[in-house]
Amino acid sequence: MKKFINDTVLVEEQMILGMVKAYPRHLKKLDCGNVVVRAEKKEGKVALISGGGSGHEPAHGGFVGTGMLDAAVAGPVFTSPTPDQIYEGIKAVATDAGVLMIVKNYTGDVMNFEMAAEMAEMEGITVKHVVTNDDVAVKDSLYTIGRRGVAGTVFVHKIAGAMAETGADLDKVQATAQKVIDNVRTMGAAIEPCTVPAAGKPGFTLSDDEMEIGIGIHGEPGTHREPVKKADEIVDMLLSQILEDIDYSGSEVAVMINGAGGTPLMELYIINNRVSDVLAEKGIRIHKTFVGEYMTSIEMQGFSISLLRLDDEMKQLLDAAADTPAWN
């Protein structure tokens, strides 16, 4: 394992420190742990808090700032933060308007955030939450934990964040977040895995002509393995699974081509070239496209495509000004 790090046990803290030192105008780190909050606490609005394991940079600290999150809690790499960490974040940003937690659908994240909310409610803080589950690679079913929350979560941060910034109440902000969740779908693929620093070995190995389809964002293997194909064919495969899940025809969408961390922008643009063309063919109008790294898996070489079906309200909130390290 070759990485620009100092010590596997210091990765998370030094990363958060380095991030906060890069963006002192936006960010502050709590003394009690790897919790990033806005440099200036914003009163009089619903506070938004998200987070999860580290390794998804710029998520989630990069989305803390005006118009998006108030706090981001970072656990160890790919491991949900603990309830007391999350609770510290909640306490630091909670306002009278209440707190909305944006949680990605993973057993660990959901349980730890739930426990934190229980702690906060005991202290009289009103906490609600939404659970994002945009990954169509995983079949949704009553009997399973359901789909994972992946890159589409960033749209929830942005749009619910913009709604909170207007001074809307907790129910409205929660409903807005849920509307985004209901309308966003994502699917990804990878050609090279990533290595959790503390593990020292990649999460899976692929031979020179293999790729993983349906990857999550924790370096875990996907739903299946296939011979590598041309970018356009991979895009078609992922898009068709997304388009099967929601009928986007005739609607206007936001597109996110999210790099997994090690994928060069060159390839993300080539991917977007095809995504754009296919959507145009299908009569799906593109309101805005986002190409870059939003929700990564350390240095994984992969990408995901997210489509968010927009209505006028979401469009306006998506376009609203935001000022955060990674979205502005």
Next chain:
Amino acid sequence: MKKFINDTVLVEEQMILGMVKAYPRHLKKLDCGNVVVRAEKKEGKVALISGGGSGHEPAHGGFVGTGMLDAAVAGPVFTSPTPDQIYEGIKAVATDAGVLMIVKNYTGDVMNFEMAAEMAEMEGITVKHVVTNDDVAVKDSLYTIGRRGVAGTVFVHKIAGAMAETGADLDKVQATAQKVIDNVRTMGAAIEPCTVPAAGKPGFTLSDDEMEIGIGIHGEPGTHREPVKKADEIVDMLLSQILEDIDYSGSEVAVMINGAGGTPLMELYIINNRVSDVLAEKGIRIHKTFVGEYMTSIEMQGFSISLLRLDDEMKQLLDAAADTPAWN
């Protein structure tokens, strides 16, 4: 070689198309080749044009837009574009105020841009140029071609671009660009090489415990090879070479931690943590820090540190609003 591409000969064009399709509000592609210009031509100001080989995404197309470049010309991967391509870019954006070319110091780039300028001048277009050479890895000498232009070039785009946007004349914009060049220094290292699609093989190979010091941005090997060290030690080594070249003590600087394409943000933040601390120790004040991918080498795992010594004018121009895909 595993990459999300369709065909090695289509890489550059499909990438540019995908980029322009992602940012139609900012960008337009000329029909005659891989030249990206502002969606709306800006009259009444000096036109800025830059470019070079492809493979440095988001450079240079990502910096086309209000407050930065007017045109970016993209050659094949790591190969300077040809004079006629550059000339098309010049023609498309030239105004009565003249054209400034921002060229990175490589034999190929300099010669091709010079030939293009000769073509444009024959058509009565006034063209001046600056040559960036921020890479301190390469010793400057009267008898050699001199230092390379690397990530610090992006500061030239930003600051000269902001000056041009004020309506300043060509001499003033050129002088501003030169001032940035005179005050910016960069040095980089890599732990994994990149592969030019058309070559199919990496530019160099490193064993599991080696790194390259003093890399350029074309996937070429650096000045020497060393056993991998801790991130902080690598930072110290690169910074000391930068700080030897210019005396930054007592001054205010802009910092750029530039990812080479495959380096996760996690590591760039850890790197910045050390850079911040060392500069603070040395009494060098940080005006602003930029962490991310600005001038990449496809999927290389590496980074560079750039320090730009600022005066009040440069500070103001650096902070001025810009609206481009990759800088806003």
Next chain:
Amino acid sequence: MADSKKVLKIIQAISLKMEEQKDYLTELDQPIGDSDHGINLGRGFAAVNEKLSGLEGKDIGTILKTVGMTLVSTVGGASGPLYGSAFMKAGQAMAGKEDADITDFLTIIKTAIEAVELRGKAVVEEATMLDAMVPSYQAMEQAVKEGKAAEEVLNAGVKAAWSGAEHTKDLIATKGRASYVGERGLGHQDPGATSYSFMLEEISKVTG
């Protein structure tokens, strides 16, 4: 079966075991999860281990509750809230107790199972730690009913836990990360069921 002093010894033994098996548990988590189960528990039980000296002289309830709270606040992931809740709830059930006999022990395990089921919204046959917990509980309950000695009861429990862990290889997971890989999880042993089996084994060793 165990006084509070022995309970501390058990916890210590479990902590050492988790450290020892860190890499193995992490490896088990690789093909079907995110390669961190051993890292998570290693971190948590290292923290638990540091608390042990401060727990000398405390009752079993306090000890278990403290272990649970420490796990909750250091492990993270799925296993943190699950094992954490399990120990915390078990601690509540043992509040004030200085001694636990085999019946108390069964209560502890039953309470722990309920805590995991509640927090994890899971049942057996979903390829989780419950597939070691539940069958081993049933085996021990049966052994007690048959009047077996504590040592034999625990032996039966350990045996059933390991075969439960083994059985997860035949299951397509419907809870936890392993559910994302679907059929690809077949043939792989659940890390949580494995870590639980190690824990029960340590209990059996220290008390046996």
Next chain:
Amino acid sequence: MADSKKVLKIIQAISLKMEEQKDYLTELDQPIGDSDHGINLGRGFAAVNEKLSGLEGKDIGTILKTVGMTLVSTVGGASGPLYGSAFMKAGQAMAGKEDADITDFLTIIKTAIEAVELRGKAVVEEATMLDAMVPSYQAMEQAVKEGKAAEEVLNAGVKAAWSGAEHTKDLIATKGRASYVGERGLGHQDPGATSYSFMLEEISKVTG
């Protein structure tokens, strides 16, 4: 030595050679450059090759100028403007000529060298294509002086070009990308010097 028809044959032979040696030239560019010299010239001479049929019946000057312009507008990098200028300037020197004797040929080469020196701001011993161009020119000039036949002159040129290319292994480059790697370039043969030697070899083959 060659009429315009033969010149077209030479250009065609060079184009095929560049295609054939594409990978080799690119490999030479790897340790000291950016792994593209063969790709660049391959692209350029493929474009040249497509122009050849349109050049039938044209004079040598026009042919060389067209080759140069095509290289300038398709090769890019350092070698594009250099070889491009070389052919363009040589074409100017041969304007209107239908036939070139060995003296004309020396003029072509001399003009090409001057173009490269001017554009590249380089001289011999900097580990560039000039280290094949200049010594081979000198060898040919000498051979002509000695009254050798065209065939022998070219043989002497080719030999000197290759030994010049070989000699670049002993030089620390001060121009071009190889200058960035400094001493690490020792032992590596310059790709441009190599491509030039191949070109001269083709000229010798077609005319010989």
